[in-house]
Amino acid sequence: MKSHSSTLLAEVRTFRQNHPDVRYVDLIALDIPGHFYGKRYPIEMLEKVAAGSPLKLPQNAVLLGVQGGLFKIGDYCFNDGDPDANRRLVPGTLKPVSWESQPLGQMLITSDDTEAPIEFEPREVLAKVLERLHHKGIHPVVAFELEFYLFDKKLADGLPQFARDPLSDDADDQPNLHIERLSRFSDVLDDMAQTAKAQGIDITVITAEIGPGQFEINFGHLDDGLRAADWAALFCRSTRGVALKHGYRASFMAKPYLQYPGSGMHVHVSLYDAAGNNLLAAHQQQPLRHAVAGCLELLPHCMPIFSPNHNAFRRLGGTVNAATRASWGFEDRDACVRIPESDPRNLRIEHRLASADANPYLVLAAILVGLEHGLEAKREPIAPLNDDRSSGTDFPVEMLDAVRAMQHQAVLRDKLGAEFVDVYCENKRQDHLAFQQEIHAREYRWFL
Known part of the structure; x- marks a missing residue:
């Protein structure tokens, strides 16, 4: 000490x-x-x-x-x-x-x-999961990817406005993946990247995403899961601050526009032993299949973590690359669990279901518990989407159903901690009920 x-x-x-x-x-x-x-x-x-x-x-x-x-x-x-x-x-x-x-x-x-x-502190929950894995000789390497939207700094009647193109002063209201958008917004994006690096965060790839004013930032791979989650949390804080300084509003809200793609938190995870061997690649990748099966089995019970609020559930289904069922596939962005093409050394899963505004400590903890459970249970997964486009299992798409599915799940209570699960579920239940305690103008239009 x-x-x-x-x-x-x-x-x-x-x-x-x-x-x-x-x-x-x-x-x-x-x-x-x-x-x-x-x-x-x-x-x-x-x-x-x-x-x-x-x-x-x-x-x-x-x-x-x-x-x-x-x-x-x-x-x-x-x-x-x-x-x-x-x-x-x-x-x-x-x-x-x-x-x-x-x-x-x-x-x-x-x-x-x-x-x-504090048993229900998010960082403590992840720390306990990582400590248990290390004792079992499992050493995760993790990288986060975060999507976010830029809006005009001023809201219009409480609603977001499209970010203004700094070159033309027109609204950036066209969905596209064009590289030119990176150039038009280079001042604010470069400041975001440099500020993140000053926070010790390893920023790698910057992408213009499909939604108008939507971008994605990738972080470097880390063999320290706590630090990887720290990076994701700190990036959200600094990015919001930098955006305001430039006259924008940055938001990691899961689904700000119904007609455009939502923002996700993608997490890449590979598992190594103490000698640096990729555990998922052993025995003709059989452990990879077991790990995928564990993730998919627990996924429906982790929905309050992956979709932590009412708006986050709006992101699921109906838009590009947002799964509606627990599924997996090789090089398939429609899957919740994607296996990117890689050599055996870098074989990993990409977990794509969480929304960008989810808690990164808890998201990573839930993913790691799924992988751990799969390696222990040694079950075969359902068919990948590459073999069957209808493959998948249902998961809750409303918060109260999701909370019920999570609260009494034995594996989660054991591996995330029963006290945390009870506290977290009640927090989500109360937040959801509080959200309902306001009558929207639409209700008057429909029912008055």
């Missing part, structure tokens, strides 16, 4: 030397819906925390709903006295914030690896 503190202290002191104008640092963590919460610390106090002073925040901040409210979940929030819980600084994440009007820093915090981790 002493060496750990000395490393953190050196990181803070180096940051202060390199950024003498920064007076405050945001200490941030991701809650269940995938929003950052935290506190703004004076840089002098951060140095004390790095040296070993306690860092405490309310435990129940993790339980916040989408709108920031607290729900009664068991005894949490209203019958537990709202206790504090210890957090720790995540080494290597203290970085400058360039999109604010004043010099600022930010640093990730977490309860994992503390004396009393």
